[in-house]
Amino acid sequence: MKKRLLITLLSFATFALNAQGIKFCKGNWATIKAKAKAENKYIFVDAYTTWCGPCKWLSKDIFPQKKVGDFFNKHYVSYKFDMEKGEGVKFAQKYQVNLYPTMLYFTPEGELVHKTVGACAAETLIKRASNGLDAEKQFYVLKRRFKQGERNSQFLKNYIEVLGDAKENLSEPMGIYFAQIDKKDWASNENWAFIKKYERSALSNIFSYVFTNRAKFAEANGSNKVNGYILQVLVRGVKEVVNANNQDQLDAFVKKLQAFFGSDAQRRIARTKHLFYARNQPKSFQYTYDYFDNYCNDVHELNRIASDYCEKFEEQLYLEKALGWVEKSIKLDKRSFNTYTQAQLLYKLKRYKRAKKAAKESIRLAQKEGKSFKNTRKLLNEIKRVM
Structure with missing residues (x-):
């Protein structure tokens, strides 16, 4: 009841x-x-x-x-x-x-x-x-007015705000808006707040100015806020730089990483170059090896690159390299997913006894983790068949 x-x-x-x-x-x-x-x-x-x-x-x-x-x-x-x-x-x-x-x-x-x-x-x-x-703040109305050439500062400010709400690219109006403001005033509380909210591109001239003059911005607005903003933009900027696929932009971005991250800069630079050159062989091998051999300690990232190599390559050289990465992942944290990748690589390398052991371990861990092991069971059966 x-x-x-x-x-x-x-x-x-x-x-x-x-x-x-x-x-x-x-x-x-x-x-x-x-x-x-x-x-x-x-x-x-x-x-x-x-x-x-x-x-x-x-x-x-x-x-x-x-x-x-x-x-x-x-x-x-x-x-x-x-x-x-x-x-x-x-x-x-x-x-x-x-x-x-x-x-x-x-x-x-x-x-x-x-x-x-x-x-x-x-x-x-x-x-x-x-x-x-409000016709002064409607996205499509302001977009049309911008295309027609309207450029007064209040209009641009309204347009940038609605572009931000719509997750649209706002780099062009941002550049025009701040070109109308004396650079010595960019660090004012009002202008800094606007930059912090809407300028998210690591490749923009506005961000470059903030980065170069970060001491001035920190003095006016607080170092924690300014450094936190720069950190966010640089972290997101890796994907932006990779997608832009421009060598000059990569070089400029690397200089920012070097200047900002101190002892962690080389790891971040190595990762950025690995991603940037991923489609550019043989450079992709050079920078991939550098990052994963010397800097990467992320369990999932190591497993992903090893799994990727396992799918793409048949040559022993690359499979051995991938095996080293996944075993590095396992040393950091042995899980069902990385022991499965290890079993796959050992199978392709025809090291069936070790492959069988790795597959069994992956199944044991999957049961413990409450994960499916259907593919691992299938791999184990194939290993047993060829032994």
Whole structure:
């Protein structure tokens, strides 16, 4: 009886919470547009997928909040749209939805004017949705004005903010905006806060200026904040440099790593060069060997490169190299995944007795870890067959 009462109370609480949040309308897209036009309301679309974790968090913890519901229900006809089912597929193609969650905002006439990407707190969601009602802060409106040549500082600031909310590239307007400000004022509290929030590119001139003048920025804004910002940009910058595939940019980035990271610089430089030259043989071997032989102590990273070599190569030289890396991984932390890679490599090297032992150890560890060992069992059977 008590259990039933508890379930009833919980169900009622959930219903009450949902009732005070955003009221999402049912029906197809045409129905939603007709309703918005009839009520002269903007349209809010939560473009989601069923596998998107942040989408689920928004639906569970943010959309049901009263203050969120009060704002959206007053100003918007709201609609949840699965981008991988029914007419959602064509909708995603038409409006170029490829990151989740994406929030789209339409006029009562059905014109797309605003976009934001990513989950956020209730206050931020309301602020972003307020921008969707303001022609001075609507993403697509400002994007059009920028293309038409508008460049005043307040406009650029608004444009950068909405670009950031939409996870779009903002390097061009950032460069134009700060070109209008005397560099001696870049370290001011206001300008520093703007740089810290929106300049995330390790390859930009703005970041290079901050890096070169980091003592000045630290004096004005605190060394912990400035160094923390530089650390974040440099760590993220590795992928950016690799994707850019530009030797001059790599060289400049390496100099920053050398200057900033002290005793850890050589490891970071070696890893960056390994990734940068990965598609450039024979340089890829040179820098891969340097990083994994001399610097890498990451269990998973060592296993990944060993597994990669096992799949790509048949030559004994490369397989032996990979075996050394995976055994280094095992010494750091023996797990089912790296002992499986070890068994694969030993099998390819025709060292069947050791391969059998490694496969059995991988199965034992997988059972202990609660992991599947189907592939390892298959490998073990193959090893037994050829012995």
